Amino acid sequence: MPDVAGPEELNRVRSTVMAALRDKADAAEAVKVVCLACVELLPVDGASISVMTDEQHRATVYASDEIVSRIENLQFSLGEGPCFEAFNTQRPVLVADLARALALAWPAFAEEMIEQPVAAIFAFPLQNGAINLGAMDLYRRLPGWLSPQEVALALALVDIATTALLVLQLRALDEDDGEGESWLVLSTERKQVHQATGILIAAFGIPAEQALARLRGYAFATGRLVDDVARDIVTRRIAPTELDQ
């Protein structure tokens, strides 16, 4: 197996990010840790993270160098590019050799890249189910694939960035409820949290992120665990109306 960073390094990145958030770091400081970790641990030259709701509403939160900053700006001004594709399709977009790639969904952006020292681009969506937060772009100067292990590592780093942005969006660390960010684990094992989120979406006609925030707010206000409240909602022991604000 090639030499790819192990779980210790990932845990180090995760705890650095979470510690920064506890110290009231803003989004830029938190995702900077992740971007720099990408550059350090992966064979890429630059990394950036942007938050967006659609092609019109987006902002680069952090860019590790001038080139990746230009990559973001170009995508934004053209309204196309790998980060939008990753965001819209909810899948990573991995282009190992821009010069040889066929049928790209963003021809104008690809054209612009010819003049840049950018040979490969890897874009990953930041998402939790139907909650889309943005995308991370990685670039390298020389063409070449990320190995499966490197993609796995990139995905783990993306999860850390996603968790950080969710924490900030839901202001989850503003109140110390003893759970910290643990309930935000992006996991299918917390099925009932996702189901309860869906129930609240339907009950109040609100978007997923607000439903999740309401679930969490209720748990905090009643001094209970998010998982327990979710279970009670799913099993109909708590009516959604009790979470009305």
Place this chain on the structure above:
Amino acid sequence: MDSTTPSSAQRETRLVQAFVELADTLVDDYDVVDILYQLTQRCVQLLGAAAAGLMLSDQRGSLTAVASSTEEARLLELFQLQTDEGPCLDCVRTGEPVLVSDLSTAAERWPNFVPQAVLQGFLSVHALPLRLRRETIGALNLFGRQPGPMPEQDLQVARALADTATIGILHERAVRRGEVLTEQLQTALNSRITIEQAKGVLAYAGHLDMDQAFQALRGYARSHRARLSEIAYQLVKGVLRPEEFLSPGRTSSSPPETVGVRHPEPPGRRPGVGHDRLGTSPPRRATSGSAPTPAP
């Protein structure tokens, strides 16, 4: 294996259906999640297994329980992941089938797993690798309520189903060159989260339990020949309305259903509803007709 095992004629029909359905899904644009769910369902229906579960491995070696026919099976798989032992884990690690016809004799090998499985009423486990050549990407796990070896014929069917799904998963990866399995797994896992959210939406709007909500979701995706994850996403985002998934007359004020909802949508399309609203899905052929469809 027990009295619920179908007769051989029924079984043959179902077997053909299962492979046709799998092949059909693979030819169309498909969801990995959907394939895996189908696989666990078919194993229960065709093989007399009491429950089936499926684990996939990413390339960092971590395993995830991605699909299961029942909640019990899911919990057993999670339990194996938590305690880091069990037949499914051994199967993935070795790439070889792990066949345990009587769990009560295996307590030494898996001191944590066996008591837990027995407690849940499972007395046999047959774990088959999802493997293509040298690469093992996961395991299919069949849990039985009676001790006893699985008949050779059933094992063959299980292997063939697992192989078909494996080829499908790895094929998509080959087609989309850069998309390594791990990425697929992540996309699949995120789809799972979206599907759970969508189940919640339907459960509330239609007074369904979560299984019924899932069936309604899946029935809608099938009848519109759209990806399950795409449909779930559109529902959670409010692009599709819950009413479109629910039978006429079913409203949020109706009492909870006691019978399962299978396909609330009629097979035909209603104008203005369906795949033409799904901007990202390519048009599909309207029927799965009898003419062979060439693979792309």
